[in-house]
Amino acid sequence: MSESAKSTRPTCVRCKRPLSHCLCAHISVVPNRTRVLVLQHPDEQKHPLNTARLAVLGLQHAELWVGEHFAQLEETLSTVDSACLLFPAQEGCAVQPLAAIAPEQSSLLIVPDGTWRNARQIIRSNPVLRGLPHLSLALGEPSLYRVRKASEPAAVATIEAIVRTLSVLEPEQDFQPLLAPFTVLVEQQIQAMGPEVYARNYQRG
């Protein structure tokens, strides 16, 4: 399928993928105790490899807000026992180690979504976020995210970051099914660009 045909193709209202590549059949809803709130930069919304939306669709308690400044954030934070910010490790940045949360606690995981620059912009625009403990992922397994060049070595797709974090916070729950539509998305992208282009540009040596 040519790139020029892309913009006119009908899109699934739910997953926002072209109908011919709709991922909804691969999305199952996983129960989570830790509420997930994705704060998505507007630039990210139109990105074809927008994995945060897939994460939100695949979780029982998750929301996605699009914007830069979120006036309602403070009110939302006042409704939970604890909240933390998922923001990847930076040199010299103090990081809260991940630990399982008590079942009786209501907690909120806030996930800025966008390029690193845009995610930092969201944190700057919402000072209330700066006071929250920052969680960071250990490097762990390499990302499945083979089609979007990571600008920093620790980068993983947003959906992978959410899965890894929830798996630590709620060890009794299997969050792997959340990754099913993402795996299909990655395969679709490799098919679309052609395996040769993929091997030339993206495969790790």
Ligand SMILES: [Zn+2]
């Ligand atoms: Zn769909």
